[in-house]
Amino acid sequence: MSGFDPAQLELYAAMLSLLAVCFAIGIVAVMAGVGGGVLFVPLISAFFAIHVDYVRGAGLMVALVGAIAAAPHLLKTGLSEPRVSVPLALAGSIGSVVGARLGLAVPTDVILLILGVFMVLVAIQTGLTAFRDRGAGANDPTRREPEANHDDGPRRESPREAEPVGFLEGLLGLSGSYHDPRLNREVSWSARRTAIAAVLFVGIGAIGGMLGVGAGWANVPVLASVMTLPLKMAAATSGLVIVANSSAAAWVYVAEGAIRPMIVLPSLIGMIGGTRIGARLLGRVQPQVVRILVVVVLTVAGIRTLIGALG
Amino acid sequence: MSPSSRFFSRILGIGLTLAAVALLAVGTIWLVAADGATAAAEKEQWTTGRSDGAVTRTVADVAVALFVVIPLVAYLGLAWGFAVERRSVHLVLALVQIVLLAALGLPLLWTLGMGLL
Numbered sequence: 001m002s003g004f005d006p007a008q009l010e011l012y013a014a015m016l017s018l019l020a021v022c023f024a025i026g027i028v029a030v031m032a033g034v035g036g037g038v039l040f041v042p043l044i045s046a047f048f049a050i051h052v053d054y055v056r057g058a059g060l061m062v063a064l065v066g067a068i069a070a071a072p073h074l075l076k077t078g079l080s081e082p083r084v085s086v087p088l089a090l091a092g093s094i095g096s097v098v099g100a101r102l103g104l105a106v107p108t109d110v111i112l113l114i115l116g117v118f119m120v121l122v123a124i125q126t127g128l129t130a131f132r133d134r135g136a137g138a139n140d141p142t143r144r145e146p147e148a149n150h151d152d153g154p155r156r157e158s159p160r161e162a163e164p165v166g167f168l169e170g171l172l173g174l175s176g177s178y179h180d181p182r183l184n185r186e187v188s189w190s191a192r193r194t195a196i197a198a199v200l201f202v203g204i205g206a207i208g209g210m211l212g213v214g215a216g217w218a219n220v221p222v223l224a225s226v227m228t229l230p231l232k233m234a235a236a237t238s239g240l241v242i243v244a245n246s247s248a249a250a251w252v253y254v255a256e257g258a259i260r261p262m263i264v265l266p267s268l269i270g271m272i273g274g275t276r277i278g279a280r281l282l283g284r285v286q287p288q289v290v291r292i293l294v295v296v297v298l299t300v301a302g303i304r305t306l307i308g309a310l311g
Numbered sequence: 312m313s314p315s316s317r318f319f320s321r322i323l324g325i326g327l328t329l330a331a332v333a334l335l336a337v338g339t340i341w342l343v344a345a346d347g348a349t350a351a352a353e354k355e356q357w358t359t360g361r362s363d364g365a366v367t368r369t370v371a372d373v374a375v376a377l378f379v380v381i382p383l384v385a386y387l388g389l390a391w392g393f394a395v396e397r398r399s400v401h402l403v404l405a406l407v408q409i410v411l412l413a414a415l416g417l418p419l420l421w422t423l424g425m426g427l428l
Contacts (some may be wrong), residue, residue: 005347011354051360108360257361261337262353 011262018048019266022062026274031282031290034126035242036271037063037214039294042119045112046301046308050263052111053104056212057250057259058267063214064246065268066275067239078178079236084191084229087172088237089244091198092215095205096245100252103210112309115211119302122217123295130291168194178233191227200226201241209249214242 025043029036041059045052074080103111169175175190191197200222208215216238223234253259345353 005350007347007351007354008345011345011350014354014357050357053360054357260353260357263357 015262015266018044018263019270021048022267022270023274023277024270026271026276027278027281028274028290028294029271030275030278031285031287032126032294033129033287033291034122034294035063035214035216036066036275037212038122038217039298040267040271041211041213042115042122042298042301042305044267045115046119046304052108052115053253053256053258054260054263056103056111056210057253058264059212059214060209060246060250060253061259061264062267062271063208063212063242064250066271067214067242067246070239071243074236074239077181077236079233080240081176081178081233081237082240083173083176084223084227085237085240085244087194088198088201088223089241092201092205092208092219092241092245093248095202096209096249097205097252099206099209099211100249102206103212104252104256104258109309111210112305116302116306116309118207118211118213119298119305123298123302125217126291126298127295130288130295133288166192166194180232187230187233189230189233191229193226193228197222197226205245205249208242208245209252212249212253215245216242 021044022040025039026036029039037059040062041055044050044058045055048055071080075082169191172194174194175188177186177188179185180187201219204215204218204222207213207218216235219238219241220231220234223229223237224231227234229237250259
């Protein structure tokens with residue numbers, strides 16, 4: 001080791017700045033109710049001089065670690081249901097591997113273009129969620145569910161008869177119940193339209209694998225709206241799907257040399273630290289304010305990325 | 312919660328910890344051992360992308376792969392655990408998934424194997 005070599009100092013400074021920004025992203029992601037990966041890739045690729053391949057690789061690791069860290073607790077509570085997540089994770093994994101291979105094969109400008117469009121779409125989705133929650137009078141931050149950190153979907157919690165309603169659902173046993181501690185009662189659920197959801201999960205996995213983002217932003221709406229699962233269960237089950245999808249896609253990124261520990265390491269440390277702090281601040285900050293901030297930042301980052309891709 | 316799912320949920324937690332420790336250790340060693348030229352090459356490659364393969368990746372790949380392999384194995388175990396528990400179509404489903412996911416992972420195993428050799 002050569003002491004204070006300028007090149008080393010430059011590397012350390014870059015790693016430290018990456019850590020600091022990821023720490024901030026972690027805080028904001030939790031408070032805004034969006035997945036860390038979905039903010040990480042857009043912001044780091046827009047504002048850091050890091051090749052988008054490495055950013056996407058690191059983004060997958062961020063999403064993977066975040067989801068897997070939450071998995072044991074969600075499994076323990078029964079909110080995360082492997083009977084639902086395992087078949088969907090298979091469909092999503094196939095899509096994510098295809099998406100990852102495709103994403104590393106196409107020119108960088110094309111990926112930046114898709115990423116820019118994706119950022120703007122996520123900004124719109126986050127804005128709509130903020131607007132809907134405001135309309136529903138959901139400004140009380142204490143109402144937020146910590147399980148819903150992978151992204152928000154439709155606000156619906158409707159216990160129904162626990163009967164499978166289709167052939168596939170009956171075959172896979174996709175019905176049951178879980179105990180909701182907040183309601184202090186059993187909530188019954190039964191899945192619907194599993195085949196359609198599986199097809200959608202192939203597409204979601206492909207986008208997630210291609211852009212290196214966790215797919216909670218799309219998983220939860222599909223689980224809640226298409227399969228009509230309760231929102232809490234949808235958010236929790238989405239985590240298990242993200243674990244499998246991100247793992248499958250990460251194999252491709254590792255094999256192609258698109259995951260660099262010097263980028264992944266500070267990113268993970270920063271995100272983990274930030275999400276812990278964000279969880280503590282959750283009850284003290286208006287989520288609407290944070291969501292508006294996220295909308296603004298994502299829009300700026302998206303436009304910047306689009307200009308870069310087209311220019 | 313069934314004993315099998317409880318068991319595999321513990322594996323998930325332990326896997327995360329082990330993978331994090333492994334990556335931290337390798338990353339730290341790499342960083343401490345890096346000289347100015349290596350650090351410059353690393354930083355340069357952040358911008359240029361994968362076309363400049365100036366920095367050795369093998370050890371780092373193995374460490375990072377832990378992040379991937381452990382949750383994947385835990386995931387397969389989870390599927391298997393539920394399959395065994397229910398003794399039904401889940402068994403077939405789990406087997407199909409294991410075969411498919413193993414096939415998906417073969418390219419990485421090949422790359423890692425070649426890198427290590």
